[in-house]
Amino acid sequence: MREQITFLGIETSCDETAAAVIRENKNGTADILSNVVSSQIAEHEKFGGVVPELAARAHLENIEFIIDKSLKDAKINLNEIDGIAATAGPGLIVCLTVGLNIGKSIAAFSKKPFIGVNHLEGHALSPGLENKIEFPYLLLLISGGHTQYLIVKDVNQYEQLGTTIDDALGEAFDKTAKMLNLGFPGGPNVEKFSKLGDKNYFKLPEPIINKAGCNLSFAGLKTAVLRESKKINGDEKMKYNLAASFQNTINKILFKKTKVAIEIFKEKTKKKEVRLIVAGGVAANKSIRENLSNLAKEMNCKTIYPDLKFCGDNAAMIAWAGIKRFNKDLIDKIDISAKSRWPLDSTAPYMKGPGLKLD
Ligand code: KG4
Ligand code: ZN
Secondary structure: OOOOOEEEEEEOOOOEEEEEEEEEOOOOOEEEEEEEEEEOHHHHHOOOOOOHHHHHHHHHHHHHHHHHHHHHHOOOOHHHOOEEEEEEEOOOHHHHHHHHHHHHHHHHHHOOOEEEEEHHHHHHHHHHHOOOOOOOEEEEEEOOOOEEEEEEEEOOEEEEEEEEOOOOHHHHHHHHHHHOOOOOOHHHHHHHHHOOOOOOOOOOOOOOOOOOOOOEOOHHHHHHHHHHHHHOOOOHHHHHHHHHHHHHHHHHHHHHHHHHHHHHHHHHHOOOOOEEEEEOHHHHOHHHHHHHHHHHHHOOOEEEOOOHHHOOOOOHHHHHHHHHHHHOOOOEOOOOOOOOOOOOOOOOOOOOOOOOOOO
16 A cells, blocks of 8 residues: 555535645544634625625635645645545536636646545545544445435445435534624524523424434424524524523434434444444534433444544545545546535435435
């Protein structure tokens, strides 16, 4: 195997413009030579959510500076880099195209290999930046656009065990923050204000809790939060109670569904030892970490969480996925195009829309 591979990673799938230089070290983990993330919170704050065209324009304005900074911070020249990886999907096409095109251009003029990374694979492999982890492991991927339980069998080999049938978990957090006027970005604010409230004050629904395996649903919970938020008439204390009760309900749902996912994982892999890895933006939530660590203790599993800086969108995880794919000769052609939808397990059933049967 080649050693000490160094990659430039680029990420522009949503509202973070990011570039990073990562080197695989002798321990099989990563040396983070640089990790630059420029968040667009200020641009989207007044709209209470990400506006795709604004995000794309901000990526265009920032990307060259961010890439340049990532190389300068890493004290490295482009010719010392072994390859370029950029997120190719899933995400907003107008945003993805910015990072993907500049990545392809750099690869073409510097004659380096190019890898178009699945953003979800970036999240899935992100714990490997700091930990040497053996395959297979159980992944709970919780982000703004995705909520999935997967068996990570190897790089490029995923089996989906369950997913959300409606909203993604981060989306449910963001919508709750919007309904309660807690500000943008939603998830971290729900977590912050939950600390001021009584988590048992509201009894909220736990949709499909006892059916549909480890598939999840948050739409009914969101509707209940909306209904209660109208009744409380802006009362501050009650807002915090509602935020805390929402987060507590999420924790109850994740506890139960993760338990089911662990059982399915054991059955499918015949492994007695389970490593549960929680990744994606929502994995930054401390109460969710605590809750899942309690479950893991009860079920004799090991939990691994990426460092907070690698939970939200970043390019370190994209460069890392690039290195891992490069090591397996999974190199892309330079004409690879952006994809808005790109499941990690292409055989998994599509779990949204009318006619869905759950048992
Ligand atoms: O992975 P990510 O940065 O972007 C996507 O790939 O979607 O995840 C962003 C999501 C947002 O919905 C954000 O509100 C949520 O992660 N999030 C959180 C927390 N930090 C970020 N949700 C709950 N608690 C947090 N502390
Ligand atoms: Zn993400």
